[in-house]
Amino acid sequence: MKHVTCIEDLRLLHQQRVPKAFFDYADRGSYTEDTLRANSEKLQEIKFRQRILVDVSKRDLSTTILGEPASMPLVLAPVGLLGMQHGDGEIHACRAAQAAGIPFTQSTMSICSIEDIAAAVDKPFWFQLYVMKDRGFIKALIERAIAAKCSALVLTVDLQVIGQRHQDIKNGMTVPPEWSLSKLVDFASKPSWVAGIMRGKRKTFGNLAGHLKISEDITSLSTWINSQFDTTLNWKDVDWIRSIWPGKLILKGILDTEDAEIAAKSGAQAIVVSNHGGRQLDGAPSSIEVLPEIADSVGSQLEIMFDGGIRTGMDIMRALALGAKSCMIGRAYAYGLGAAGQEGVAKAIDVLAKELTTTMGLCGVNTIAEIDDHVLAV
Numbered sequence: 491m492k493h494v495t496c497i498e499d500l501r502l503l504h505q506q507r508v509p510k511a512f513f514d515y516a517d518r519g520s521y522t523e524d525t526l527r528a529n530s531e532k533l534q535e536i537k538f539r540q541r542i543l544v545d546v547s548k549r550d551l552s553t554t555i556l557g558e559p560a561s562m563p564l565v566l567a568p569v570g571l572l573g574m575q576h577g578d579g580e581i582h583a584c585r586a587a588q589a590a591g592i593p594f595t596q597s598t599m600s601i602c603s604i605e606d607i608a609a610a611v612d613k614p615f616w617f618q619l620y621v622m623k624d625r626g627f628i629k630a631l632i633e634r635a636i637a638a639k640c641s642a643l644v645l646t647v648d649l650q651v652i653g654q655r656h657q658d659i660k661n662g663m664t665v666p667p668e669w670s671l672s673k674l675v676d677f678a679s680k681p682s683w684v685a686g687i688m689r690g691k692r693k694t695f696g697n698l699a700g701h702l703k704i705s706e707d708i709t710s711l712s713t714w715i716n717s718q719f720d721t722t723l724n725w726k727d728v729d730w731i732r733s734i735w736p737g738k739l740i741l742k743g744i745l746d747t748e749d750a751e752i753a754a755k756s757g758a759q760a761i762v763v764s765n766h767g768g769r770q771l772d773g774a775p776s777s778i779e780v781l782p783e784i785a786d787s788v789g790s791q792l793e794i795m796f797d798g799g800i801r802t803g804m805d806i807m808r809a810l811a812l813g814a815k816s817c818m819i820g821r822a823y824a825y826g827l828g829a830a831g832q833e834g835v836a837k838a839i840d841v842l843a844k845e846l847t848t849t850m851g852l853c854g855v856n857t858i859a860e861i862d863d864h865v866l867a868v
């Protein structure tokens with residue numbers, strides 16, 4: 491890890507260490523990948539004001555996220571299949587987040603179950619919910635998150651239908667991994683990945699195992715999702731979820747100001763301005779382009795979180811400057827996990843924290859609360 495200086499280094503290590511189908515699953519986006527590219531490109535177009543001769547000796551990244559203290563304004567986003575990037579990947583990522591003092595969000599589509607993680611860590615984590623047609627199962631899943639003392643529920647609202655990711659189809663990406671001849675050649679050159687996966691508790695979706703019949707052998711993830719996820723999902727269902735979940739509720743996947751205004755009246759405490767990391771509606775705007783209008787419109791009613799394209803601490807600073815209270819990262823830590831398990835996730839968080847504190851210093855600010863659009867060049 492000594493020579494890792496940036497998230498791109500972790501990405502390249504991830505690519506070397508993990509079979510192509512799983513690396514591509516993490517790295518790529520939907521259709522033409524227009525929105526995936528825009529997420530990073532539009533962030534990089536935003537320039538800072540360099541300020542000089544300001545005392546920046548007391549820089550402090552600490553903040554609160556939904557009322558809880560956090561060491562920096564960062565959350566690990568829900569990412570499916572972490573346990574296929576590294577054996578027991580969800581547990582490793584959660585431990586790295588908690589050691590760094592930031593929240594971890596477990597995806598519904600995890601390899602480890604809610605109970606596996608709860609048994610392996612000391613502090614509460616967040617749980618992300620996808621709503622499937624079997625509402626009895628969804629109610630039971632929420633009750634499992636309550637029993638595991640999850641401290642927030644992240645309801646993802648941008649995946650009623652799934653955007654096609656061409657590369658997953660071309661790679662024949664399956665869960666559990668298919669041990670076909672072509673895959674074996676790839677696996678043979680990744681022995682540390684194979685050993686980790688073999689040691690891992692589970693090889694399929696831990697939260698669904700034993701509940702949804704087909705989950706034991708999902709040959710095509712997207713076909714299965716299309717058959718299971720509930721396309722009737724609408725705002726009334728948010729009320730239903732509210733009636734079961736007593737804790738903090740976050741709506742993730744809002745990109746439109748009108749939707750944000752409805753969300754502000756839904757009983758949710760926060761929204762995540764997100765296009766699912768360019769994996770859903772290809773041709774949607776980058777998350778950063780829509781953030782200022784949404785933050786202006788509902789920022790006083792709800793906590794505004796942001797994700798999409800964050801690869802540096804400078805990107806976190808840009809999102810905070812344009813109205814986000816905190817940011818989520820997906821790929822940036824998934825690369826770390828694929829590269830080196832818990833140590834790699836810790837490295838990803840550390841890289842971003844150091845970049846953020848340096849950027850604050852060079853922009854003349856000491857605290858997260860001071861960051862607003864005054865740090866940006868016009």
Ligand SMILES: Cc1cc2nc3c(=O)[nH]c(=O)nc-3n(C[C@H](O)[C@H](O)[C@H](O)COP(=O)(O)O)c2cc1C
Nearest residue numbers: 516567568569570597646766767798799819820821
């Ligand atoms: C490999 C991968 C799997 C993901 N799985 C989920 C998921 O299960 N649930 C969810 O709400 N979002 C999921 N997302 C979206 C992330 O939570 C987040 O919105 C996105 O990664 C942010 O963009 P970034 O990767 O550029 O940081 C996934 C993203 C990636 C890259």
